[in-house]
Amino acid sequence: MINKDTPASKMTIGGNIYEAGNALEFxxxxxxxxxxxxxxxxxxxxxxxxxxxxEDAIPVNKEGKREDFNFDYCKGCGVCAKxxxxxxxxxxxxxx
Amino acid sequence: xxxxxxxxxxNKPSRLTAGHRMCAGCGAPPVARMILRALKPEDHAVISNAxxxxxxxTFMYPYTAWTxxxxxxxxxxxxxxxxxVEAAYKSMKRQGKLPQDQTTKFITFGGDGGxxxxxxxxxxxxxxxxxxxxxxxxxxxxxxxTGIQRSSATPKFADTTTSPAGxxxxxxxxxxxxxTEVMASHHLPYVAQTIAYMNFKDLYEKAEKAIYTEGPCFxxxxxxxxxxxxxxxxxxxxxxxLAVETxxxxxxxxxxGKYKITYKPAKKLPIEEFLRPQKxxxxxxxxxxxxxxxxxxxxxxxxxxxxxxxxxxxxKE
Amino acid sequence: MGIRExxxxxEAVATAMKQINPDVVAxxxxxxxxxxxxxxxxxxxxxxxxxxFVAVESEHSAMSACIGAEAAGGRAMTATxxxxxxxxxxxxxxASSLRLPIVMSLVNRxxxxxxxxxxxxxxxxxxxxxxxxxxxxxxxxxxYDNLVMAHRIAENKDVLLPLMVCQDGFITSHSxxxxxxxxxxxxxxxxxxxxxxxxxxxAKEPIAIGPLDVQHYLFEHKYQQAEAMRNAxxxxxxxAKDFEKMTGRKYSFFEEYKMExxxxxxxxxxxxxxxxxxxxxxxxxxxxxxxxxxxxxFRPFPAEEIALVLGNLKAVAIMDKSDSLNAAGGALFEDVVxxxxxxxxxxxxxxxxxxxxxRDTTSKDIEEVYTNLQEIAKTGNIDNPYRYVGLRK
Numbered sequence: 001m002i003n004k005d006t007p008a009s010k011m012t013i014g015g016n017i018y019e020a021g022n023a024l025e026f027x028x029x030x031x032x033x034x035x036x037x038x039x040x041x042x043x044x045x046x047x048x049x050x051x052x053x054x055e056d057a058i059p060v061n062k063e064g065k066r067e068d069f070n071f072d073y074c075k076g077c078g079v080c081a082k083x084x085x086x087x088x089x090x091x092x093x094x095x096x
Numbered sequence: 097x098x099x100x101x102x103x104x105x106x107n108k109p110s111r112l113t114a115g116h117r118m119c120a121g122c123g124a125p126p127v128a129r130m131i132l133r134a135l136k137p138e139d140h141a142v143i144s145n146a147x148x149x150x151x152x153x154t155f156m157y158p159y160t161a162w163t164x165x166x167x168x169x170x171x172x173x174x175x176x177x178x179x180x181v182e183a184a185y186k187s188m189k190r191q192g193k194l195p196q197d198q199t200t201k202f203i204t205f206g207g208d209g210g211x212x213x214x215x216x217x218x219x220x221x222x223x224x225x226x227x228x229x230x231x232x233x234x235x236x237x238x239x240x241x242t243g244i245q246r247s248s249a250t251p252k253f254a255d256t257t258t259s260p261a262g263x264x265x266x267x268x269x270x271x272x273x274x275x276t277e278v279m280a281s282h283h284l285p286y287v288a289q290t291i292a293y294m295n296f297k298d299l300y301e302k303a304e305k306a307i308y309t310e311g312p313c314f315x316x317x318x319x320x321x322x323x324x325x326x327x328x329x330x331x332x333x334x335x336x337x338l339a340v341e342t343x344x345x346x347x348x349x350x351x352x353g354k355y356k357i358t359y360k361p362a363k364k365l366p367i368e369e370f371l372r373p374q375k376x377x378x379x380x381x382x383x384x385x386x387x388x389x390x391x392x393x394x395x396x397x398x399x400x401x402x403x404x405x406x407x408x409x410x411x412k413e
Numbered sequence: 414m415g416i417r418e419x420x421x422x423x424e425a426v427a428t429a430m431k432q433i434n435p436d437v438v439a440x441x442x443x444x445x446x447x448x449x450x451x452x453x454x455x456x457x458x459x460x461x462x463x464x465x466f467v468a469v470e471s472e473h474s475a476m477s478a479c480i481g482a483e484a485a486g487g488r489a490m491t492a493t494x495x496x497x498x499x500x501x502x503x504x505x506x507x508a509s510s511l512r513l514p515i516v517m518s519l520v521n522r523x524x525x526x527x528x529x530x531x532x533x534x535x536x537x538x539x540x541x542x543x544x545x546x547x548x549x550x551x552x553x554x555x556x557y558d559n560l561v562m563a564h565r566i567a568e569n570k571d572v573l574l575p576l577m578v579c580q581d582g583f584i585t586s587h588s589x590x591x592x593x594x595x596x597x598x599x600x601x602x603x604x605x606x607x608x609x610x611x612x613x614x615x616a617k618e619p620i621a622i623g624p625l626d627v628q629h630y631l632f633e634h635k636y637q638q639a640e641a642m643r644n645a646x647x648x649x650x651x652x653a654k655d656f657e658k659m660t661g662r663k664y665s666f667f668e669e670y671k672m673e674x675x676x677x678x679x680x681x682x683x684x685x686x687x688x689x690x691x692x693x694x695x696x697x698x699x700x701x702x703x704x705x706x707x708x709x710x711f712r713p714f715p716a717e718e719i720a721l722v723l724g725n726l727k728a729v730a731i732m733d734k735s736d737s738l739n740a741a742g743g744a745l746f747e748d749v750v751x752x753x754x755x756x757x758x759x760x761x762x763x764x765x766x767x768x769x770x771x772r773d774t775t776s777k778d779i780e781e782v783y784t785n786l787q788e789i790a791k792t793g794n795i796d797n798p799y800r801y802v803g804l805r806k
Contacts, residue, residue: 002158008633008640013573014512015157015626015634018611020619023115023154023161031120050105051296052333054125056114064102073114077121077322078330091330140616144481152625160621165613168623169480169507176474179467180439180481180489185614187436187465188487198616218477221470 001025028055032076034091038068042088049080049089101295108133109163111141116161117153121329123292123319123336124150124234128205130296131232131315132164134303140164140200142185144178146210147171149241149321150234165200172214175222175231178204182227201307202229208249209239212275223282223312230306233275234319244324248273251344252395253388254376256324261379266388271395279314280350286313288349290358291336298347298358305349318345326375338370343400348407355407364400367393415593415660422585425553425592426492426518426578427452429560431462432600435516436487439467439478441497444530445582446520449492472497476504476515483513484622486612488564490515494582495522495536502540508575509544509638511622514567515575517545518560521683521734522582523770531771532582534682535735537711538744544638546576546645547712549682551668554592555709556580558662561595564604565652571644579711581684583771595660603659642713649710666715668707669722671697675704677786678723680749681732682708685767685774692779703783714748720756723749727790728761730782732802734768742799761789767802778803 002011012018045065049058057074059067081089111132118125128150135141141164145151151168154161169177182202188194206215211233219231238256239245246259252271255261259268276289286309288302299317306313318339322329339345340359344367347359368389371377380388420428427449430438438457440450450466457466467482469475475491482489493501498519508515523529524536537547546566550556559578567576580586595603611620626634646666653664668686671693672678679689686707696703706722708715723729731750733743741747742764750762765782768774782802789795 002630004629006633008636011630011633011637012158013634013637014510014622015624015630016511016611017155017158017160017621017624018618020160020165020621021113021163023159024113026115026117026159028115028117045102047101047105047295050101051130051292052126054118054120054122055116056110056112056125056129060102060105062106064106070114075120077332078328079121079332082330083333140619142485142613155621155624157624157626157630160624162621163619165615165619166621166623167481167484167613169477169511170503173473173477173504176469176477177481179469179474180437180478180483181485181613182481183437183439183465183467183478184482184485184487184489187463187482188485188614190465191436191463193436193486194614195616198614200614200616217470218474221474224470225467 027072028075029072032074032094034076034078035071035094036069036074036076036078036081037090037092039088039090042086044086046085048083048085052079052083054079099297099300104133104300108137111135111163112154113161113163115159117156118149119323121322121332123236123321123332127234127292127299127317127319130292130299131203131303134300134307135201140198142167142181142200142202144174144181144202144204146174146206146215148207148210150205150207152241171210173218174204174206174210174215175219178202178229179222179225179227182229202227203307204229204231206231206233207240208233208235208237208247212249212273213247220282223279223284223314227312228310230313230315232315232317234317236319236321236324238324240321240324249275252392253380255379256376266379266385274399276316283353284314285309285311286349286351289316289345290347291318291340291345293336293340302349324376327373331373335373338365341365342367342370342396344370344396346400346403348403353410355403355410357403357407367396415595418592418594419589420553420592421587421589422553422556422580423448423520423587424452425557426560428594429557430490431456432597433490433564433604434462435464435490437465437467437479437482437489438491439469439475439482439489440491440493441469441472441475443472443494443497445522445586446492446494446518449518472500473504476501476508479515480504480508480511480513483515484511484613486609486614488607490517492518492520494520495524498536498540499524505540505543505545510634512573513575514564514573516560516563516567517575517577519577519579520582520586521579529770532584533734533769533771537579538735538737541712541744544574544642545712546574548576548578549709549711550578550580550585551684551686551707552585553590556585557592557594558656558664561600561603562652562656564607566645566648568607569648572641572648574641574645579683584684599659603655645713646715664709666710666718668709670705670707672704672706672722674702676702676727677729677783677790678704678706678726679730679732679779679782680706680708680723680745682711682745685732685734688774688776689779692776692783696783701783701787708745714752716752717756719749720752720758723753723760724756724758726760728786730763730765730786732765732767732782736766736769761793761795763789763795763798763800765800765802772803774803
């Protein structure tokens with residue numbers, strides 16, 4: 001992987017990147033100060049929170065059901081918790 | 097096929113990955129991701145992006161959050177850059193230089209700065225030339241990337257860093273440009289205004305129509321910015337809702353000249369509902385500034401009535 | 414053998430473009446290069462080429478569309494002049510930094526203002542540090558030949574830089590001269606197929622082009638461009654050698670005219686070389702050991718080579734058809750004298766600014782330059798190294 005120590009001779013020309021979607025290697029989870037807790041017992045799988053996550057951190061499986069948050073990327077914005085009509089997402093301080 | 101959110105989310109891959117560096121709660125990534133989900137999974141896409149928040153935070157060397165081919169060149173020319181890619185596709189396909197079974201779609205993203213303002217000429221040119229592409233404006237109503245300066249998409253009275261609400265001049269003194277109407281005047285096969293609302297049905301369906309309608313198509317998507325608008329990050333979907341329910345941001349489409357309002361609020365909410373949660377309009381709620389609210393309401397009403405009239409007129413036999 | 418024709422410089426360029434048959438041409442009209450997209454769109458309309466012609470709404474979009482098309486995996490070409498190039502300026506840098514071998518025909522004209530549509534080199538000089546390979550052409554034949562060689566240079570794996578072929582507006586672009594064209598199939602074979610390693614339209618390998626390149630990376634990316642420009646020198650000579658095999662016409666970094674035993678010389682570019690050659694001939698007849706160097710490859714600049722050729726002169730005048738307005742001398746002058754300084758060649762040198770805004774440069778003007786050079790050669794005195802010729806002071 002190219003990083004700030006890579007010599008010019010090993011860098012791609014023009015700043016091109018040939019591995020589409022490699023931003024997955026860049027974790028943004030440490031941006032969080034508050035974090036969502038997924039309360040699966042309250043979740044009705046209504047789907048309202050599925051598309052709202054700016055970070056793509058709400059995995060939806062092949063059965064169309066959501067799973068727990070991907071904390072590698074969740075930035076703790078709280079949009080998901082706010083749209084949930086069933087209080088199945090609770091925002092808590094990151095340390096908790 | 098009727099829109100089914102769960103099926104879309106389960107079966108259509110995300111084409112804008114995590115690991116990008118947009119602000120927490122940014123309205124743009126859910127919009128871009130849902131638009132790209134409207135692509136057939138087997139189709140390849142080339143994304144062209146104007147300089148702006150979205151570009152600098154999704155493709156910071158050496159990381160790209162796009163799973164399709166992507167090009168960014170500058171601020172004002174995302175449309176013309178895309179038109180060059182599309183022209184090469186047409187030419188190379190015709191000459192047999194690309195696999196005959198390859199389908200590539202062309203989608204451009206630009207903010208309101210790159211679209212309403214500095215990129216308007218390039219957009220107008222590309223649309224007029226008829227390239228088979230979709231231009232998507234994610235309109236957050238100011239130059240957010242450079243630190244919240246006013247644009248021609250900024251609503252009247254908004255407090256921005258170049259239209260600060262001062263003791264003499266109370267924020268931006270001009271009403272916003274109606275770019276969707278400007279694009280409709282290009283007589284394109286498909287022009288639509290949309291937002292991420294409810295289960296994203298309106299957004300998805302318009303994106304799908306725009307992508308799979310041959311020729312130049314334009315989508316204008318309101319995309320709130322918690323920093324620039326001054327509301328708590330978790331309020332994104334609430335703000336979207338209020339934009340629609342107050343008729344500040346009407347959802348409609350213009351297909352071959354025929355207007356169709358795709359959502360009409362059962363009861364239009366007063367514009368204060370949309371303005372109040374946003375710090376950029378805070379000064380409008382000070383005693384003595386009621387005239388600003390009235391004026392804003394009048395402008396919203398005028399534009400909504402005009403749209404209703406256009407719908408009626410364009411559908412007359 | 415080639416095909417004998419009579420063509421203007423613009424016709425010659427359009428003919429080369431037809432033979433190259435690029436995938437995309439995106440251009441916007443501007444005098445004096447307008448005829449190029451005009452002729453070319455006729456080829457498109459008549460199905461003579463496979464090209465997609467994009468009739469853009471501005472030069473900024475012309476270069477943007479060329480960048481898009483080249484990045485897509487196609488060959489893209491354009492033509493412009495003066496303010497058109499100025500309007501492209503932002504994209505000129507982006508084209509080279511994205512390492513896209515776009516080829517452009519630049520028909521040199523004065524950059525405004527005030528508005529003037531005639532020839533000088535202020536447009537080209539404005540982009541001399543932009544990372545484009547810049548070839549200059551004395552006449553229609555050279556404009557044509559340079560364009561035929563262009564893609565082989567630009568697309569070379571060790572280069573991958575955009576390239577512009579310059580010729581003088583009106584003076585060569587609009588005057589009809591004899592020309593020897595190369596047969597279509599020979600050009601096609603010489604130029605070859607474009608096979609980029611990575612490109613946007615390769616659905617099997619989606620790529621991302623044009624990142625935000627922060628302080629950890631931009632320096633190295635610029636160094637790569639500089640390396641590519643250094644590599645271009647070798648490639649330019651290799652391509653010239655192959656071109657000579659095909660046509661018998663010889664090209665190098667610059668043309669030396671009667672330089673073997675020259676004591677004084679003029680360095681210039683483009684059509685002025687034609688006038689200068691006749692003056693050199695006259696002077697030679699009078700026993701004056703005069704010579705001339707016509708720079709063909711301005712970027713990359715052949716610093717060592719030019720210092721070697723000029724190093725033993727008694728005096729040299731470097732002629733710039735644009736003023737750098739830097740209170741020190743023209744752009745070509747600065748490149749030439751710094752090349753000589755680095756090579757430890759101390760030759761008395763003067764900068765002559767001439768021909769601005771299409772001012773005719775006659776053989777009398779050039780004679781004046783040589784007369785002054787003879788004086789400098791004799792005395793070694795240069796009271797003013799920053800001079801003008803053909804100007805009403």
